[in-house]
Amino acid sequence: MTLTPQEIEEKNIEFESATPQEILRWTMDTFCPNLAMSSSFQTQSVPLLHMVNAIQPKMRIYFLDTGMHFWDTLFFREHLEQIWGLNIVDLYPDEKWRTVLRYFGTEMPETDPNLCCYIRKVQPMQKAMEGLDAWITGIRRDQTENRAHAKFLEYKRDGLLRVAPLLNWSADDIWNYIAEHNLPTHPLPYTQYPSIGCKPCTRAISPGESERAGRWKGKDKTECGLHTEMFNKTQLSDEDFKFKS
Numbered sequence: 040m041t042l043t044p045q046e047i048e049e050k051n052i053e054f055e056s057a058t059p060q061e062i063l064r065w066t067m068d069t070f071c072p073n074l075a076m077s078s079s080f081q082t083q084s085v086p087l088l089h090m091v092n093a094i095q096p097k098m099r100i101y102f103l104d105t106g107m108h109f110w111d112t113l114f115f116r117e118h119l120e121q122i123w124g125l126n127i128v129d130l131y132p133d134e135k136w137r138t139v140l141r142y143f144g145t146e147m148p149e150t151d152p153n154l155c156c157y158i159r160k161v162q163p164m165q166k167a168m169e170g171l172d173a174w175i176t177g178i179r180r181d182q183t184e185n186r187a188h189a190k191f192l193e194y195k196r197d198g199l200l201r202v203a204p205l206l207n208w209s210a211d212d213i214w215n216y217i218a219e220h221n222l223p224t225h226p227l228p229y230t231q232y233p234s235i236g237c238k239p240c241t242r243a244i245s246p247g248e249s250e251r252a253g254r255w256k257g258k259d260k261t262e263c264g265l266h267t268e269m270f271n272k273t274q275l276s277d278e279d280f281k282f283k284s
């Protein structure tokens with residue numbers, strides 16, 4: 040199922056005034072079963088997981104097991120899986136990339152975070168998405184400069200449609216939904232860790248800093264590559280690296 044540019048444009052206008060649940064229902068009606076969502080299982084992930092589970096409990100939810108998470112994140116992922124019966128699929132780097140990680144994995148977040156994100160996140164996600172039509176993500180416009188220009192529906196260069204139902208939400212909307220539905224939150228304190236990724240690349244923020252200021256702090260990097268074209272297949276593929284397992 041592929042939408043035309045005109046259909047995308049019309050839907051993007053319509054979705055500016057739609058609720059996340061309305062966007063999700065349309066997405067599921069249009070693309071199931073060739074549809075999945077991804078989640079990083081942090082506090083800001085909770086409302087979207089709750090909504091998706093209420094509408095389509097069997098939805099595939101991809102979790103990138105980078106091997107570098109806080110134990111709190113792994114605990115929270117387990118907790119939500121148990122209480123809601125989520126259909127979580129853990130994604131790992133290919134064996135040939137694991138060979139690279141065995142030699143350089145510990146130092147890579149510091150020495151080459153872009154390659155590290157490619158191996159641990161982008162490549163496993165690209166592989167998992169093969170054959171799908173659409174992918175639901177929880178990105179919001181207020182999170183980064185890059186995301187401020189995102190659309191509800193956006194085809195990426197690999198032909199996959201990215202659907203972002205929470206695009207117009209703020210951090211307050213996240214908290215209001217959590218309070219209204221009495222939902223659990225990630226064990227790390229939200230005031231210090233409003234955005235949580237891998238442990239080596241996540242720092243506590245100070246009062247007044249932006250939500251994602253603690254991600255890759257001190258580096259010229261704000262995104263892992265999943266939500267940009269930085270590591271698109273047309274720009275970088277496994278074949279660009281000649282490592283052999």
Ligand code: SF4
Pocket residue numbers: 105107147148151152153155156157159160236237238239240263
């Ligand atoms: S967030 Fe850091 S540790 Fe995780 S994959 Fe990216 S560079 Fe590596």
